[in-house]
Amino acid sequence: MNWDDFFKDLQKWMEASNMMIQKLGLGSSQYWKWCIETLGVLENRYPHPLVVKFLVDILSYQDEAASQIQGRKQNENRIS
Template sequence: MNWSDFFADLQKWMQASNVMIDKLGLGSSQYWKWCIDTLGVLEKRYPHPLVVKFLVDILSYQDEAVSQIQGRKQNEQKKI
């Protein structure tokens, strides 16, 4: 397992993810399709159990971010 290559690719993915979030929005179905598809590519490229854990944690982090955004929107709507 070449960890340097994995982390370099993960860093590139994170940069691409930021671009896609700006373009599509974190809560959009298009972003989530892109996210899952591209993380799947990384998982296939680096078949190691620890890689899977990293990628699952990334998905979990993104999901928590969406939940926070949605929670803020609901709180703002309640104030109106």
């Protein structure tokens, strides 16, 4: 397992993810399709149990961030 390559690719993925969030929005179905597909590519490229844990945690983090944004939007709609 080449951890240097994995972390370089992960850093590239995170940069691409930030760009996709800006372009599509964190709550969009297009972003989530892209997110799951590209994390799957990383998982296949680096078949290691620890890689899977990293990627699951990243997906979970993104999901929590999207839920927080959605919660804020719902609160704003109630106040308006």
